Amino acid sequence: MSDSSKFVSGSHAGSPEPARIPCESAESFCVHGYTPVEEKTGAVATPIYLSTTFAHPELGISTGYDYGRCLNPTRFELEQTVAALEHCHYALGFSSGMTALSAVLKYFSPGDEIIVSDDLYGGTYRIFEIYKRFGIKAVYTDTSNLREVKKNINPKTRAIFIETPSNPTMKVTSIKDCADLIHANSGILIADNTFLSPYLQTPKDFGADVIIHSGTKFLSGHHDVLCGFLIYDKKEFDDLFRFIQISEGGVLSPFDAFLVLRGIKTLAVRIEKAQKNAEKITDFLCKNTNVKKVYYPSLLPAEQKQIYKSQARGYGAMISFTVESPQKVSDFLKKLKFILFAESLGGVQTLVTYPASQTHNFIPKEMREKTGVTDTLLRLSVGIENADELIADIKQAL
Structure with a gap:
């Protein structure tokens, strides 16, 4: 398993402030978002910041924004909103759900095994097949059957990856039971929550460590944006995944981030x-x-x-x-x-x-x-x- 501590490197890799968990209802939070009103102008819609770079007041002092691939105000507002909806502190917006999944798979090292729901989106299967070339093995399992999951856990098992309900036959996996099993094996639980969205299910509440979304689907809701999200609660994950994102790119554009924010208002x-x-x-x-x-x-x-x-x-x-x-x-x-x-x-x-x-x-x-x-x-x-x-x-x- 990768040592995430070595990826913390300078201001470009540092985590921004964690999102607060909303106290209002999900219905109201969807409408108002993380920042209901833009502080400087009073705008009730998040501005689209198209700038790719941000000026520094002086050497060693930053506004918090340096370069668009690292952090963008429009994208950050969306990431804070999505994190809060999932009852987590951190989120990263990607250019697609598959880009987000590819980033989380870089958490693993050659020789690691991942138990994967056998009934799952075909694109997820495809990307696991790609990572097989790098020594990361997917063990396809009926995760709705806890006995099968237990049977396939071994010292090399570093994660369980679930879709619940599954795509497309609606099998249900117990998030809590899988979380307990993999945590006892010093691994992590990754949950694809695309099918229900955080409005109907929040896997973190039941022990999931990383939540994945194709934001193209329910979050944006209008078939006009490709995007994906990684959502999680630990700063050590943020240090690693943010480092991967700024190194490889694949970030969500400011305009697309705005469209998803607008979509979430009616989620x-x-x-x-x-x-x-x-x-x-x-x-x-x-x-x-x-x-x-x-x-x-x-x-x-x-x-x-x-x-x-x-x-x-x-x-x-x-x-x-x-x-x-x-x-x-x-x-x-x-x-x-x-x-x-x-x-x-x-x-x-x-x-x-x-x-x-x-x-x-x-x-x-x-x-x-x-x-x-x-x-x-x-x-x-x-x-x-x-x-x-x-x-x-x-x-x-x-």
């Missing part, structure tokens, strides 16, 4: 509306004879549902379902008139994705099918449109 109302729509659509799909199986957290087996309800505050806006055959998939996608066939999730528009050929196509077929990602599976990211119109489109396409 609560978007998720509440999308979740209500998802519950209605789930009910419809369960009753439709052309649908073979529906995956949604409210439909989980009793034991998994109990775990889910202990760590999440709502069922979310993601649904997966299967139809009779790959030909039925093709027919369904062709007949849709209102819902968009596109590869993403978490935005205001409802999207349908075909994981086998889109988000999960890099995962070997045998592994995909073992986890339920078959050629007959479709994934819905439910938006905020009228629920009856969404159901009508699904009905006619089926």
Whole structure:
């Protein structure tokens, strides 16, 4: 495991002040953000600071900002907001979720092993395969089964990486149980919280050490920004991850940071509306004879549902379902008139994705099918449109 202390080097690597944890409700904090009013002008919207460099008053004295790759006022406001939403003290904004994941994997050294949820986003699988070349081994495991996790822990295990609920079959992993297991092995727990967002789940409260987001999804919410986040509570992580970020780049631009800040202002109302729509659509799909199986957290087996309800505050806006055959998939996608066939999730528009050929196509077929990602599976990211119109489109396409 890397020694993070050696990465602290001068003002460019120093951590800024940690975020305070908000005392107001998540709904209000989303609207107001970390800094409700810009101090100098009274602006109620965070200014976009496009400057790439910042002047120093004199030698050895800084305003706190030196160079745009190191720290930018607009990006920092967003990072403080996201950190606080996740009940953490630090966050870093990246140009994509995969850039954020690549940064956290540099925490590890050749010979380290990471237990990884076997049902996960295909891009995550792809990047773990890249890091295999550098001696970091991913051990794919059904993390919803604690016995399987225990069986795969050994002295080389340095982390557990989980998606909960998983993408796309909604398996639920106990965050607390995995945290307890890996901490007893002197490792860390990394949780991808993209599917629920901090509005519905805060993994740090249950022992997660590092939280990852594709901010492209629910946080920004409008399918117009690529971004990612690392969120954590320890300064030693900030020293390391900030050093990696300023060394490699891949930072979020000021304008994109502004767009995400604006998106977060409506995070609560978007998720509440999308979740209500998802519950209605789930009910419809369960009753439709052309649908073979529906995956949604409210439909989980009793034991998994109990775990889910202990760590999440709502069922979310993601649904997966299967139809009779790959030909039925093709027919369904062709007949849709209102819902968009596109590869993403978490935005205001409802999207349908075909994981086998889109988000999960890099995962070997045998592994995909073992986890339920078959050629007959479709994934819905439910938006905020009228629920009856969404159901009508699904009905006619089926």
